Amino acid sequence: MKRQFHKMHGLGNDFVVLDGREQPIEMTPALAKALADRHLGIGCDQLILLEPSEHADVRMRIWNHDGGEVESCGNASRCVVALTGAGTLETGGGIVEGGKIGAEIEVTLPPPHFAWDEIPLNYPMDTARLPLGWGPLDHPMALSVGNPHLVFFVDDAAAIDLDSLGPSIEHDPAFPERINVNVASIRDGEIHLRTWERGAGLTLACGTGACATAVAAIVRKKVASPVRVHMRGGELTIGWAAGEPIRMRGSASHVFKGEIDLEQFV
Numbered sequence: 727m728k729r730q731f732h733k734m735h736g737l738g739n740d741f742v743v744l745d746g747r748e749q750p751i752e753m754t755p756a757l758a759k760a761l762a763d764r765h766l767g768i769g770c771d772q773l774i775l776l777e778p779s780e781h782a783d784v785r786m787r788i789w790n791h792d793g794g795e796v797e798s799c800g801n802a803s804r805c806v807v808a809l810t811g812a813g814t815l816e817t818g819g820g821i822v823e824g825g826k827i828g829a830e831i832e833v834t835l836p837p838p839h840f841a842w843d844e845i846p847l848n849y850p851m852d853t854a855r856l857p858l859g860w861g862p863l864d865h866p867m868a869l870s871v872g873n874p875h876l877v878f879f880v881d882d883a884a885a886i887d888l889d890s891l892g893p894s895i896e897h898d899p900a901f902p903e904r905i906n907v908n909v910a911s912i913r914d915g916e917i918h919l920r921t922w923e924r925g926a927g928l929t930l931a932c933g934t935g936a937c938a939t940a941v942a943a944i945v946r947k948k949v950a951s952p953v954r955v956h957m958r959g960g961e962l963t964i965g966w967a968a969g970e971p972i973r974m975r976g977s978a979s980h981v982f983k984g985e986i987d988l989e990q991f992v
């Protein structure tokens with residue numbers, strides 16, 4: 727049966743958004759992966775499905791390019807707020823609040839978690855400075871912003887071969903649910919970030935990666951809040967203080983809408 731979809735992106739991190747609120751859609755990892763395929767499907771970094779919610783204006787479910795369902799997606803949160811006008815989103819990572827600020831969208835993610843078993847890691851470690859290293863990357867901070875992230879600080883993030891280092895870190899046995907890998911440099915009080923995303927690889931931007939990196943940089947007193955985060959696809963402004971939710975402000979873009987026969991993939 728044909729269903730309408732919206733093709734959207736947040737700073738080049740792109741999504742296919744399906745709305746299952748009126749007519750439910752049975753999403754599976756295989757169907758999500760087929761829709762996300764850039765040759766055989768529509769193509770996207772993450773597949774987003776909207777469903778009714780008893781706890782928020784809308785439930786937002788997220789599948790990565792590889793078909794894995796995950797808890798949070800910062801860039802998609804802004805896109806769903808822009809598309810639906812929802813003020814609250816129920817996600818696997820908690821309730822996200824959102825609203826328009828001029829031409830941009832601001833969303834607020836629940837406070838981060840730093841405990842090893844909440845990230846999660848496979849065994850107890852000092853999550854502020856993991857005693858682990860992979861080539862030129864070592865002693866990252868580990869945290870959860872609804873989804874799991876590692877944050878490495880280096881002199882020049884652009885010089886790191888994240889294409890080869892990313893997969894081995896993502897799949898390291900220390901991370902039972904795998905992990906998103908952020909490599910950042912600080913210049914003039916601003917963050918320059920590249921992210922190898924769990925289940926999607928190098929993306930042009932990562933909203934939760936920007937949030938996790940900003941929190942880590944503030945904890946390590948490398949920057950002050952709010953902080954500008956520069957990524958290949960564009961910039962976000964992130965605000966946070968200890969114990970507080972994380973505020974992220976940036977653009978959300980609607981590219982086109984179309985329709986697709988989902989049964990061709992099953």
Ligand SMILES: N[C@H](CCC[C@H](N)C(=O)O)C(=O)O
Nearest residue numbers: 799800801873923924933934
């Ligand atoms: N790859 C992430 C999900 C998408 C996050 C990213 N696209 C964002 O904007 O936050 C994960 O597996 O946790």
